[in-house]
Amino acid sequence: MFPDLGGPLRQATNRLVEHIVVAYGDGFEALADTILVVLVAIERTLREAHPAFVLAAIGLLAFLAARRIVLALTMVACAYVIGALGLWDQAMQTVAIMVVSVLLSILIGIPLGIASARSNRVRATINPVLDLMQTIPSFVYLIPAAMLFGLGKVPAILATVIYATPPLIRLTDLGIREVDREVVEASRAFGATRWQILTGVQVPLALPSIMQGINQTMMMALAMVVIASMIGARGVGETVLLGLQRGDSGQGLLGGLAIVLLAIVFDRITQAYGSRVQTHRAAGA
Amino acid sequence: MALIELRHVTKIFGRAPREGLARVRAGVGKEQLLAETGMVLGLHDVNLAIEPGEIFVVMGLSGSGKSTLIRHLNRLIDPTDGEVLVDGEDILTFSARALEAFRRRRMSMVFQRFGLMPHRTVLANVAYGLEVRGEARRARERTARDWVERVGLAGYEDSYPHQLSGGMQQRVGLARALATGADILLMDEAFSALDPLIRSQMQDQLIALQAELNRTVVFITHDLDEALRIGTRIAILKDGVVVQVGTPAEILLAPADDYVAAFVRDVNRARALTVEAVMKPPVCRLTDETLDRALAEMRRHGAAEAVVMAADGYRGVVTAAKVEAALQAKGAPRRLAELAVAAPTFTPDTPIERLVPAALQAGVPLPVVDEAGNVKGLVTPEAVGKMLAEREAETAPAGIETKPRDAA
Numbered sequence: 001m002f003p004d005l006g007g008p009l010r011q012a013t014n015r016l017v018e019h020i021v022v023a024y025g026d027g028f029e030a031l032a033d034t035i036l037v038v039l040v041a042i043e044r045t046l047r048e049a050h051p052a053f054v055l056a057a058i059g060l061l062a063f064l065a066a067r068r069i070v071l072a073l074t075m076v077a078c079a080y081v082i083g084a085l086g087l088w089d090q091a092m093q094t095v096a097i098m099v100v101s102v103l104l105s106i107l108i109g110i111p112l113g114i115a116s117a118r119s120n121r122v123r124a125t126i127n128p129v130l131d132l133m134q135t136i137p138s139f140v141y142l143i144p145a146a147m148l149f150g151l152g153k154v155p156a157i158l159a160t161v162i163y164a165t166p167p168l169i170r171l172t173d174l175g176i177r178e179v180d181r182e183v184v185e186a187s188r189a190f191g192a193t194r195w196q197i198l199t200g201v202q203v204p205l206a207l208p209s210i211m212q213g214i215n216q217t218m219m220m221a222l223a224m225v226v227i228a229s230m231i232g233a234r235g236v237g238e239t240v241l242l243g244l245q246r247g248d249s250g251q252g253l254l255g256g257l258a259i260v261l262l263a264i265v266f267d268r269i270t271q272a273y274g275s276r277v278q279t280h281r282a283a284g285a
Numbered sequence: 286m287a288l289i290e291l292r293h294v295t296k297i298f299g300r301a302p303r304e305g306l307a308r309v310r311a312g313v314g315k316e317q318l319l320a321e322t323g324m325v326l327g328l329h330d331v332n333l334a335i336e337p338g339e340i341f342v343v344m345g346l347s348g349s350g351k352s353t354l355i356r357h358l359n360r361l362i363d364p365t366d367g368e369v370l371v372d373g374e375d376i377l378t379f380s381a382r383a384l385e386a387f388r389r390r391r392m393s394m395v396f397q398r399f400g401l402m403p404h405r406t407v408l409a410n411v412a413y414g415l416e417v418r419g420e421a422r423r424a425r426e427r428t429a430r431d432w433v434e435r436v437g438l439a440g441y442e443d444s445y446p447h448q449l450s451g452g453m454q455q456r457v458g459l460a461r462a463l464a465t466g467a468d469i470l471l472m473d474e475a476f477s478a479l480d481p482l483i484r485s486q487m488q489d490q491l492i493a494l495q496a497e498l499n500r501t502v503v504f505i506t507h508d509l510d511e512a513l514r515i516g517t518r519i520a521i522l523k524d525g526v527v528v529q530v531g532t533p534a535e536i537l538l539a540p541a542d543d544y545v546a547a548f549v550r551d552v553n554r555a556r557a558l559t560v561e562a563v564m565k566p567p568v569c570r571l572t573d574e575t576l577d578r579a580l581a582e583m584r585r586h587g588a589a590e591a592v593v594m595a596a597d598g599y600r601g602v603v604t605a606a607k608v609e610a611a612l613q614a615k616g617a618p619r620r621l622a623e624l625a626v627a628a629p630t631f632t633p634d635t636p637i638e639r640l641v642p643a644a645l646q647a648g649v650p651l652p653v654v655d656e657a658g659n660v661k662g663l664v665t666p667e668a669v670g671k672m673l674a675e676r677e678a679e680t681a682p683a684g685i686e687t688k689p690r691d692a693a
């Protein structure tokens with residue numbers, strides 16, 4: 001009754017992946033190496049630093065973002081509990097992977113968001129791809145990613161980036177499109193170049209929305225840590241995974257708690273910063 | 286040569302403007318074009334010449350194409366057809382660079398909803414035009430501070446726009462536009478969002494600034510009273526077509542068609558028109574002489590009244606009837622200067638409204654004297670009465686809507 005579509009599609013995909021691995025393997029390896037260098041540097045710094053130092057850094061960051069002492073202390077407390085759960089080292093590994101993933105997402109997401117805001121055609125092209133990235137189960141691209149980069153941290157990061165970038169692209173696009181038309185028109189009327197309009201008006205005014213996008217990207221990146229640990233990324237995800245494999249519910253809970261606490265820290269800090277950049281815009285125009 | 290000139294400017298919004306243009310050329314109107322193709326005829330064959338130093342007002346109802354028109358002057362919108370000339374140069378030929386330079390130096394703009402940057406302070410907003418063209422922070426802030434002060438906002442330099450009232454925000458908009466030193470100021474319904482009192486203050490401020498700086502202002506409004514108040518000349522726009530261009534007096538006294546007539550019907554003429562519109566030139570000027578000679582002189586000119594001048598200027602007004610009566614009566618003054626009524630004088634730009642009480646009291650025609658002391662004309666109470674009565678006599682043209690005023 002059905003024509004055989006699955007067989008040929010499966011074979012074609014496999015051939016394509018194999019071809020890419022053979023033909024562009026070197027390029028991917030170079031990319032992987034670059035990412036790895038950055039990741040290792042961050043990870044080493046975090047793990048070798050004295051925990052008190054890291055806790056102080058979290059407190060300072062939270063205070064700078066929110067300008068509220070209570071919030072800063074709460075964030076420090078959350079991080080302290082992670083240490084008390086005995087997962088400090090794993091948490092630092094996870095943070096390193098997250099930081100690199102989010103940086104990559106920003107590097108890719110903001111320019112794409114801007115491009116998509118500027119042209120309806122770009123947006124029409126990007127949108128279905130974003131839908132696909134968000135709905136397709138991550139295991140599907142974990143397989144070719146693992147084939148291209150081998151098992152380990154790099155494919156984990158790439159899988160995280162694919163999963164976590166779409167909201168940033170969408171929210172950057174939305175933020176820029178929502179900037180008051182008359183304000184953009186005003187800067188054009190005063191002879192601003194496209195670059196001046198972008199950097200002086202559109203991005204600053206879209207910043208609350210962009211910050212929201214970064215926040216969502218972080219949360220989604222955290223949601224990926226367990227899956228990422230399946231292809232060899234270390235960290236709190238691994239703790240959960242081990243708990244699962246050994247039937248050790250207690251260990252699973254500890255890992256889960258650590259992930260939630262990390263999420264709280266990242267979320268509060270970026271949210272606070274986002275709402276602070278918003279203060280002068282909310283009532284604007 | 287006109288400073289700004291629009292030649293046969295047509296603008297069609299929609300997916301195929303060229304095709305729309307062909308239809309419009311074949312005689313299709315705005316409504317038909319919209320119904321048949323979904324395209325909007327924004328402007329249709331607009332020709333205008335704007336002279337340096339004038340406040341040129343473009344007036345029309347909502348949707349008549351005013352914003353579209355003013356945005357052609359700095360190419361925020363490009364026409365579908367036609368030319369836009371500034372200093373005789375077609376700005377449509379400018380490259381992106383040249384256009385930026387042109388916008389930075391020659392034209393600045395004030396917007397209806399202010400268009401201020403909410404993330405910048407008042408000072409940084411005012412300095413924006415200077416910043417864009419790369420002036421050093423010190424210099425641009427000095428200029429900006431100066432303008433903030435001149436529009437009456439000293440002390441608010443570090444406030445953010447949302448902390449200011451509408452009137453204050455628009456002052457920031459005005460200061461931002463003036464700070465670049467551009468000689469052409471475009472104002473798109475700049476005062477429409479303000480309440481009436483603030484609005485008339487801003488109008489006064491604009492008129493004062495313009496008199497002092499002598500820039501060219503293109504001012505958009507949907508309010509005829511505002512147009513008449515500040516305009517040197519007024520263009521009336523209807524469905525993208527310019528139906529009349531003229532001075533306020535020309536628009537009021539000789540509306541080009543029923544549409545304009547319906548517009549001006551409700552205007553308070555005594556307020557909108559100046560003395561200049563009703564005065565007639567004095568036929569007879571007399572120096573201090575004997576009554577016989579004066580009367581003879583007046584008869585020779587066929588004048589019913591005369592302005593009496595002394596060595597130091599204007600002395601008063603006499604009528605022929607009064608001189609005759611004085612000649613008959615015993616003990617009346619024998620010299621003209623004593624007989625003349627020192628009626629108050631008015632400058633040509635005084636609104637008629639302000640002259641009415643004096644015209645009724647004086648019993649003689651009122652002289653119009655300009656700032657330099659030259660007698661320009663005489664206003665008789667009859668002329669004032671006739672001009673004000675004219676609109677009663679007019680019958681309203683049928684089927685024409687005036688400004689929508691049915692808010693209730």
Ligand SMILES: Nc1ncnc2c1ncn2[C@@H]1O[C@H](COP(=O)(O)OP(=O)(O)OP(=O)(O)O)[C@@H](O)[C@H]1O
Nearest residue numbers: 298325326327346347348349350351352353354507
């Ligand atoms: N970008 C656009 N796309 C399509 N139609 C447009 C566009 N801009 C303006 N129009 C149409 O052109 C006509 C003139 O609009 P414009 O904004 O110039 O009117 P206006 O006289 O400034 O009105 P208002 O007093 O409401 O500001 C309107 O019918 C409007 O719908």
Ligand SMILES: [Mg+2]
Nearest residue numbers: 351352353474
């Ligand atoms: Mg408008």
